[in-house]
Amino acid sequence: MNAATHDARDGAPQKRPAFPFAALIGQPALQQALLLAAIDPGIGGVLVSGPRGTAKSTAARALAELLPEGQLVNLPLGASEDRLIGTLDIETVLRDGSVRFSPGLLAKAHRGVLYVDEVNLLPDALVDALLDAAASGVNTVERDGVSHSHEASFVLIGTMNPEEGELRPQLIDRFGLMVELQNCFEPRVREQIVKARLAFDLDAAGFRAAYAQEQARYVERIHAAREALPQLSFDDAVHAHVSALCIDAAVDGLRADLVMLRAARALAAFELADAVTPQHVERVADAVLMHRRRERGASSASSARDSETESSRESQRGSTAHSPSSSSSPSPDEAARGEGDWGYLPPQPATTTHVKGVIPLNVKKR
Template sequence: MTTAAPMPVPFPFAAIAGQPHLRQALLLAAVDPGLGGVLIEGPRGTAKTTAARALAELLPGAPFVTLPLGASLESLVGTLDLGHALAGHELKFAPGLLARAHGGVLYVDEINLLPDALIDSLLDAAASGVNVVERDGISHRHAARFVLVGTMNPEEGTLRPQLLDRFGLCVQLRNIGDAAERQAIVRARLAFDADPQGFRAKHAQEEAELAAALVRARALVGDAAALPYGDAVHEAVGALCIEAGVDGLRADLVMLRSARALAAWEGSAAITTDHVQRVAEAVLLHRRKPEAEAAAPAPRAAKPDGSSNGKDEANSAGDEDWGAMPPEPVGIERVKLLRPLIDRTQAAPKKA
């Protein structure tokens, strides 16, 4: 008989250094899980998993659930309990990972490698807080309010734009280039590995303060009458989204909710344009249109019958024929040089 090995204690969230944008995005998603989760892009070894596991510890009684790459859709959303049905009992729903993650953090490493069907189900539940399953003759729904944290390495591929847009926030991590900062992070990690409980005791007060701040912020977000805002906030959100060239209105809604979560986290009396500015990059990073697309020339005007102007087609022929090579002037120049020599040879008298 084998006994399960104890889970390693998590690194304190308060001790995570060098990634301020990551910390803020995770805290905002914890304040308002309805934002749709956080997508973390970055190379290996940039504290993605460490930060997600540490966040779960700040939430009271929160589970930390990891979705493996080989998971099936049934294991994620739940399915029919075949054993219960075959035993002669009524149909019974067997909950999946979404049910286990309720109230906590659902962590998905390398989410870009998952099938689209799993990602769709994840994002649906993360945004709505409810998991709906209709299959095998049963219809079941249950609460699934969790903080979704997905990570990916852009070198291994990305997500389709339709799926990217459904993530609430996005953070891009980079390797730390400051030598002193790298040394401080390494020292902290070595100190934690050498004495986890002693290291955690040094940060216990900060951890307790963060946990209490999350409880207060969640209560503010849940109060519909709290944190008012005016037209200036709406105008700032609209201007930023238009400038980024985003599709649809999801970015506007997420930016307002993110600004509200930040105001709640800081205990502000109202949402201001400063809150909007500080959350804008995380909201727009994965939704912003590429510069090349924004700078593309406008399409040519068409005639009322739908055909293009012949002159425009002639002028743009070089643009459309991408495989054509430009004219080579060398041959023409060579003819100009040889023609006088040919003329002189033909005019010279023949020798007897």
């Protein structure tokens, strides 16, 4: 058979031909992001956002075929945490003193692709575990003071349809790269995509044979790029350019800087360049900043407004404290605004008068 994938329901191997990575049409940004993550899985995976029918799962399967074990593991939406990270048999530890570990999907995805469709619908705890393993290359399972760790170096590909909800900002930031796919409204490109798909469905073996040489070159280049990564370093010009781009995007923290450097290095390695250059940085910047970019001006304006408001309140509190009437209770208006001495609202007299012969509303007289 041509390519090994895994069934989305139970992770069991299912043989079926994969659409060649080299035959993908109209998706250069997605192809580049996937290749960079394949060269350096420590980038932290790729989040692919787009409407239905934009070849998100097709691209994931195509990439898996280029990796050492050609393995794609799907994480189903209903998977438990134990199904993902694996389980420890505590009874065996207590009885024999040995650790008995049952591997989960993270172990099966080692050196392959872990594909998560509709990642935005997963529980946050599962997404956290996925992203931790994708960034570190190690999965650790702990139960009752007993732990077991194993290698889990895989390319994480998460896809989502923005119409079905977004990921929390704290989680989306931890994906290394992001690509937003759009519906194609260019007639010639649509025709090319449809013709390629029909040809593949009609004769998968023949279609794949036509791209065999290009596929082999991709495999060789990924392998060579992985070997070249340790030899590539970053000079001050590259560091300065990365910093400038991240500052201009008003990103939170330093994760964007680190990911951008790793992505630029992976691109340089893929192209067999002698050094990482600012041009490599420019070409990966969009995928790094797309889900991290903030409006710096808006944030600054908001901070300024908050500062002015707080200063105004402090000034009002200070003037009240030094006024001759500061020892008396604040007025109801001041208390309602929380601007009195202690934000205290004095009791207000309220009387109740019982009137005979009056029937309350909504109560029928019998």
